Amino acid sequence: MSTIPTKLQALISERIISGEFPPGTRLDERALAEEYKVSRTPIREALRQLAARGLTDIVPMRGVVVREIGVKELSEILHTDCELEALCARLAAESMTAMEKTELEYIHQRSKEFVQNGDIDGYLEANRELHRLILEGAHNSVLTKMVGDIRERLSPYRQYHPAEADRLVSSHASHDAIVRAIIDGEGEKAYLAMRAHNAHLGNAALRAIRQAREHGGASGNGAASAVMPRRRQAQGDPKPPAAKRGRPRSTPQA
Structure with missing residues (x-):
């Protein structure tokens, strides 16, 4: 069974890939913890997993930022x-x-x-x-x-x-x-x-990624403007923000 950090990593990675978090976006631990209704510890581990996968960089004086992958x-x-x-x-x-x-x-x-x-x-x-x-x-x-x-x-x-x-x-x-x-x-x-x-x-x-990035870029939404559903989620079940209209659905590769 997936751990909470792994689930969070998957949720955040989809937002990076779709363009909702564009290259250069700073991923703030506190803001993400509040958004997903979890503590900062699993967020910190999720961000480490993202860096290991090459989706983010750790930049001095800035923290974790989304890497440019064209x-x-x-x-x-x-x-x-x-x-x-x-x-x-x-x-x-x-x-x-x-x-x-x-x-x-x-x-x-x-x-x-x-x-x-x-x-x-x-x-x-x-x-x-x-x-x-x-x-x-x-x-x-x-x-x-x-x-x-x-x-x-x-x-x-x-x-x-x-x-x-x-x-x-x-x-x-x-x-x-x-x-x-x-x-x-x-x-x-x-x-x-x-x-x-x-x-x-x-x-x-x-x-799909091109289409998603077109929608994500046009919306102008970055990390700070993403919105979570209002009802509070349990820490064991982090949820992604409500999907944007027009974004393609994603499914695991078969």
């Missing part, structure tokens, strides 16, 4: 991740053991059950496990670490895209092409399938 830079990082993970899929097709392939097939079939039941949380957990198995199945520790580091840096951005009614269905279908190619030992097919899968997700995320 759409162009983000696009380049997404492209790098797309190519490297596709390479992992190719290597996995060529080097996975029979037992590893069996485990990959099992997780893929489990994810199908989650799709049929509309279990988003279950599917996302299976999705993370499936990608982990492919990375490890490449049997290249240097490449695996590179992809892991990039995915950690991208994780707040990759989860931000418009909700789609058939999101799980389309994601599982593209996973099917990847898994089939790996199990059959078809390295080039696995590479192309993973590349197409990640390219689609990356492009969807970029479109």
Whole structure:
């Protein structure tokens, strides 16, 4: 179960990514604690997590400020991740053991059950496990670490895209092409399938982020002007401010 700082980090990161907290915005511990109705301790830890993810910087005499990460830079990082993970899929097709392939097939079939039941949380957990198995199945520790580091840096951005009614269905279908190619030992097919899968997700995320930043920028709202719902929230359940009209919904990446 997620801790309070982790939940707060996720809520604040979405506001950074959407442009509600634009680059250069100072994230004040006291103001955020009052807004989310929690103490300053979990806010402080959440801000440390944001800095570790590269979304903020700690600036002398100013404190924690939102880092400038432009759409162009983000696009380049997404492209790098797309190519490297596709390479992992190719290597996995060529080097996975029979037992590893069996485990990959099992997780893929489990994810199908989650799709049929509309279990988003279950599917996302299976999705993370499936990608982990492919990375490890490449049997290249240097490449695996590179992809892991990039995915950690991208994780707040990759989860931000418009909700789609058939999101799980389309994601599982593209996973099917990847898994089939790996199990059959078809390295080039696995590479192309993973590349197409990640390219689609990356492009969807970029479109949503551009749209969100247009709305966020036009509103002129920064950290100081964000508004929380009036009813007080329990400390164990921090809530985000009311959503702005016109902002795209965000759902975790599948």
